[in-house]
Amino acid sequence: YFENNLIAHVNINWLSPVKIRSTVIGGQKKMLLWDDLQADEKIKIYDRGVKLASKEGSYNLRVEYRSGDMWAPFVDHEEALTLELKYFLECIQKKKIPFNDGRSGLRIVHWLEQANLSLKNNGKMMRL
Structure with missing residues (x-):
């Protein structure tokens, strides 16, 4: 919730x-x-x-x-991996910080760890 x-x-x-x-x-x-x-x-x-x-x-x-x-x-269809590679190259060429950088990955790993901890504690609500 x-x-x-x-x-x-x-x-x-x-x-x-x-x-x-x-x-x-x-x-x-x-x-x-x-x-x-x-x-x-x-x-x-x-x-x-x-x-x-x-x-x-x-x-x-x-x-x-x-x-x-x-x-x-x-909806115009294009493969997800193709879009990801295009975005990656655009970030390199334009020196942009990607929205899915290492910090984003770290945040997602934290969420997954909290979900796993919640499971081990019978569904206890965890702070994200």
């Missing part, structure tokens, strides 16, 4: 016989699905939502579901 009632869930399983590379981002009005294994329509935006309404003085909670259209915007 994060600020503003944001919830994130990450599931990583190297042993799974099923290859899944997808991300779902849900909001109050729309949902976005990114599926890297799809040849076409890698990104789909769904017009879906839920509205919670409760009557005053009542413990019953009413839920209204809304389901609308799906939109798949065009």
